[in-house]
Amino acid sequence: MDSTLDVVLRLVAVLVVFLVLPLVVGQTEHKVMAHMQGRLGPMYAGGFHGWAQLVADGVKFAQKEDVVPAAADRRVFQLAPAVALLPYLLVLIAIPVGPHGFVGEAVDAGLFFVLAVMGVGVLGSLMAGWASANKFSLLGGVRTAAQLMAYEVPMLLTAASVAMAAGTVSLPGILDAFHWWWIPWQIVGGLVFFTAGLAELQRPPFDMPVADSEIIFGAYTEYTGLRFALFLLAEYAGIVVLCALTAVLFLGGWHGPMSGSLGWLWTLVKTGLLAFVVIWLRVSYPRLREDQLQKLAWTILIPLSLAQIALTGVVKVVIS
Amino acid sequence: MSPVPGRGLAKGLAVTLRTMTRRSVTAQYPDAQPELPPRTRGVIGLFEENCTVCMLCARECPDWCIYIDSHKETVPPAAPGGRERSRNVLDRFAIDFALCMYCGICIEVCPFDALFWSPEFEYAETDIHELTHERDKLREWMWTVPAPPALDPAAEDPKEIAAARKTADKLAAEQAAQAQQAEQAQAGTQAQADDGTQADSPQAPQGPQAEPPQEGDA
Numbered sequence: 001m002d003s004t005l006d007v008v009l010r011l012v013a014v015l016v017v018f019l020v021l022p023l024v025v026g027q028t029e030h031k032v033m034a035h036m037q038g039r040l041g042p043m044y045a046g047g048f049h050g051w052a053q054l055v056a057d058g059v060k061f062a063q064k065e066d067v068v069p070a071a072a073d074r075r076v077f078q079l080a081p082a083v084a085l086l087p088y089l090l091v092l093i094a095i096p097v098g099p100h101g102f103v104g105e106a107v108d109a110g111l112f113f114v115l116a117v118m119g120v121g122v123l124g125s126l127m128a129g130w131a132s133a134n135k136f137s138l139l140g141g142v143r144t145a146a147q148l149m150a151y152e153v154p155m156l157l158t159a160a161s162v163a164m165a166a167g168t169v170s171l172p173g174i175l176d177a178f179h180w181w182w183i184p185w186q187i188v189g190g191l192v193f194f195t196a197g198l199a200e201l202q203r204p205p206f207d208m209p210v211a212d213s214e215i216i217f218g219a220y221t222e223y224t225g226l227r228f229a230l231f232l233l234a235e236y237a238g239i240v241v242l243c244a245l246t247a248v249l250f251l252g253g254w255h256g257p258m259s260g261s262l263g264w265l266w267t268l269v270k271t272g273l274l275a276f277v278v279i280w281l282r283v284s285y286p287r288l289r290e291d292q293l294q295k296l297a298w299t300i301l302i303p304l305s306l307a308q309i310a311l312t313g314v315v316k317v318v319i320s
Numbered sequence: 321m322s323p324v325p326g327r328g329l330a331k332g333l334a335v336t337l338r339t340m341t342r343r344s345v346t347a348q349y350p351d352a353q354p355e356l357p358p359r360t361r362g363v364i365g366l367f368e369e370n371c372t373v374c375m376l377c378a379r380e381c382p383d384w385c386i387y388i389d390s391h392k393e394t395v396p397p398a399a400p401g402g403r404e405r406s407r408n409v410l411d412r413f414a415i416d417f418a419l420c421m422y423c424g425i426c427i428e429v430c431p432f433d434a435l436f437w438s439p440e441f442e443y444a445e446t447d448i449h450e451l452t453h454e455r456d457k458l459r460e461w462m463w464t465v466p467a468p469p470a471l472d473p474a475a476e477d478p479k480e481i482a483a484a485r486k487t488a489d490k491l492a493a494e495q496a497a498q499a500q501q502a503e504q505a506q507a508g509t510q511a512q513a514d515d516g517t518q519a520d521s522p523q524a525p526q527g528p529q530a531e532p533p534q535e536g537d538a
Contacts, residue, residue: 034344035340036339037339038345040344284332
């Protein structure tokens with residue numbers, strides 16, 4: 001009975017985090033992007049510096065009509081937003097927040113689980129693109145698939161490098177084995193992982209699947225109302241998950257001064273800083289072309305991640 | 321291209337980060353009024369006391385957005401036994417701001433300084449017909465017309481002051497001439513016996529008398 005309550009509490013906590021953090025990231029994006037462009041961003045909703053803008057947006061989305069195109073594959077079309085969003089919720093369960101079992105559920109093959117489930121999220125876009133019966137949507141969906149193919153490889157390779165260094169694929173296990181000098185040791189891997197993650201989330205400058213100047217809004221062109229909002233929420237949930245994962249794998253997660261009592265804060269701070277970088281990159285860089293995207297993945301990121309694995313292996317052999 | 325690879329990428333990030341730390345340039349318009357330059361073309365104000373219903377503005381208006389109605393009134397003669405005068409009285413003066421293209425030709429062309437630019441701009445309406453504003457509204461906008469901007473430090477005097485000064489100079493010169501004449505007349509009476517100065521005394525007053533017309537021509 002006690003363990004059931006424990007599980008329920010953990011799941012509720014994960015759900016709350018899942019519902020709150022993406023909105024916080026979204027609001028931060030509103031404001032940071034505005035100020036980076038010399039604007040103020042939302043100022044009215046909620047009274048104080050537009051803090052409730054995303055709540056207002058949510059209300060607006062909920063009021064809109066839910067349209068399914070006549071020629072669309074109805075069931076797949078309606079299911080796609082859930083497929084895009086739910087994997088990130090599942091991933092969040094396995095991400096350790098603090099020391100001593102401060103985690104939704106400690107999965108033994110945590111790293112494996114996390115990367116596998118994150119890949120499922122992209123299927124949502126693919127389903128949406130295929131089921132919309134729209135050429136632009138299909139192009140967007142296919143671009144998503146190509147991007148997933150290209151960027152999953154460096155992501156997995158660099159994650160493997162960390163797993164090699166720690167000698168385990170359990171996320172809490174990786175954190176337990178962490179030392180500060182892992183950061184310079186794995187820095188190339190971290191950069192590659194973060195970049196590849198951005199590309200997998202289709203965040204600018206890697207947002208060709210939704211390139212609005214070319215293919216309207218890619219796979220999400222036909223979506224309206226709440227289902228469209230779910231896709232947007234999936235994007236921001238993806239940012240949270242990617243940043244948390246990068247923080248855990250490459251920046252030491254809860255490690256930091258006073259990590260015994262404030263470990264969760266360190267995880268949050270690192271995740272927040274990385275989320276800021278995600279927004280920063282979006283504001284600063286223009287979108288890559290589709291072929292440049294593929295070139296970046298296959299000719300730069302994959303060789304770099306292979307070099308990282310080699311370096312990890314050599315150092316591991318030398319110190320053992 | 322750049323000596324260090326990735327230098328351009330870092331530069332881009334630096335630009336956005338620097339912009340973020342600066343104050344944003346957004347003006348919170350409904351909460352904070354904009355500071356408009358005095359010659360802003362916001363709306364056209366009518367100083368109807370100056371209007372003589374000459375219709376020049378309405379005729380010059382490229383899109384015919386000025387409506388003027390008037391009637392004639394007779395004014396009793398100024399002096400008894402004189403002729404009655406007639407005068408135009410303005411009945412209606414309206415500008416359709418849905419048509420107006422803010423060219424300002426009416427203001428340029430008005431010979432009596434009855435039309436002015438005002439920086440006032442908050443007169444949006446929900447119905448396009450309500451954008452035709454009548455003379456009372458146009459007269460009210462006159463209160464928002466700013467004083468004309470000061471002249472440049474080295475600029476010529478404004479026309480009015482130049483004309484007034486010219487008249488004043490003329491008057492002063494005339495008075496000086498009269499004074500001189502009077503003096504010389506006095507001197508002449510004293511030296512009447514002297515024949516040699518007789519030829520000079522009529523010439524002397526002629527000089528200053530001839531000068532004022534010359535000034536007037538210039």
